[in-house]
Amino acid sequence: MNLQQVTEIFKNGLQELDAMAKAAEHEVINSEAATLLVANNVNFFTKSFLISACAHLEMCIKEIVSKLAEDIDVRLSIASIPSSFIKWRLNPKLKVDFSGAENLIIGMTNKEIDDLVSGNVYKTKEAMAIVGVDLEINKSEWEHWKELIQNIVTRRNKIVHHNDDASDLSLGDVRAHIQSVIAYIEFIESSCANRPARQ
Numbered sequence: 210m211n212l213q214q215v216t217e218i219f220k221n222g223l224q225e226l227d228a229m230a231k232a233a234e235h236e237v238i239n240s241e242a243a244t245l246l247v248a249n250n251v252n253f254f255t256k257s258f259l260i261s262a263c264a265h266l267e268m269c270i271k272e273i274v275s276k277l278a279e280d281i282d283v284r285l286s287i288a289s290i291p292s293s294f295i296k297w298r299l300n301p302k303l304k305v306d307f308s309g310a311e312n313l314i315i316g317m318t319n320k321e322i323d324d325l326v327s328g329n330v331y332k333t334k335e336a337m338a339i340v341g342v343d344l345e346i347n348k349s350e351w352e353h354w355k356e357l358i359q360n361i362v363t364r365r366n367k368i369v370h371h372n373d374d375a376s377d378l379s380l381g382d383v384r385a386h387i388q389s390v391i392a393y394i395e396f397i398e399s400s401c402a403n404r405p406a407r408q
Contacts, residue, residue, distance in 0.1 A: 212276050216398045219269035220391050223262060227387045230258045234380035256368050256375050258383045263365040266358075266390050267328045270336065273397060274326055277340035278317040285313045328362040330355050337397070342404045350396060358393050361386050 233254045236247040247254065290313040296303060325336045334344045334351075345351045367373035 210276075212273065212401055213398065215272045215276055216269060216394055219265050219272070220394055223265050223387050223391050223394075226258060226261055226265065227384055230254075230380050230384045230387065233258075234384070237380065251380070252374060252376060255378050255380055255383055258380070259361070259365055259375070259378065259386060260368060262383070262387045262390050263328045263362055266362075266394065267326065269394055270328070270333055270397070271322050271326045273401065274322050274336050274340055275317070275319070277337075277342065277401065278315065278322070281340060282314050282316060285315065288313075328358075328365070330359045330362070333397075337400070342397075342401050344397065344400050346400060346403060354393050354396055357389055361389065 233247050233251075237251055292311050292313040295313055322336075325339070326332060334355075337344050364373070364375070364378070368375055
């Protein structure tokens with residue numbers, strides 16, 4: 210599965226989430242036929258949809274970092290760089306066994322990626338830089354997304370960690386946030402496509 214296929218899965222999931230939010234919004238607006246479960250729990254649905262959107266974003270970024278790390282390992286394997294050389298170069302005083310040196314493989318674990326990535330745009334920027342993607346290469350786009358997405362993620366954090374009731378958020382607001390998250394994923398995908406080409 211390539212990077213575009215990975216991001217497509219999450220964008221499709223977000224579109225499905227948007228469709229659910231749209232259906233809930235329709236139920237609330239159409240008061241004559243409103244389902245009481247939805248009408249009486251609008252705030253719960255609003256918060257749930259926002260939290261889900263941010264979860265989709267975070268999982269997508271983790272998958273992107275994982276795919277890019279796998280690509281780096283493939284390139285290192287093809288380059289046949291002995292791991293002993295790198296160990297020695299990073300610490301010349303370290304006693305390194307040069308016999309039967311294996312090719313260098315980084316092999317990022319899922320735990321390492323989980324610790325590295327969050328929905329926070331600054332952590333995302335750092336994680337993407339580690340795997341060779343500069344999100345600031347288009348400064349104006351980065352500035353736009355940095356502020357917008359960070360506000361969405363901060364709001365999600367307030368709901369989850371500080372029991373913010375989010376009573377000022379409508380289902381329409383959440384739907385707009387979902388579309389912003391989809392566009393942000395496309396921005397990250399585009400930045401990945403523009404990373405330095407393989408040597």
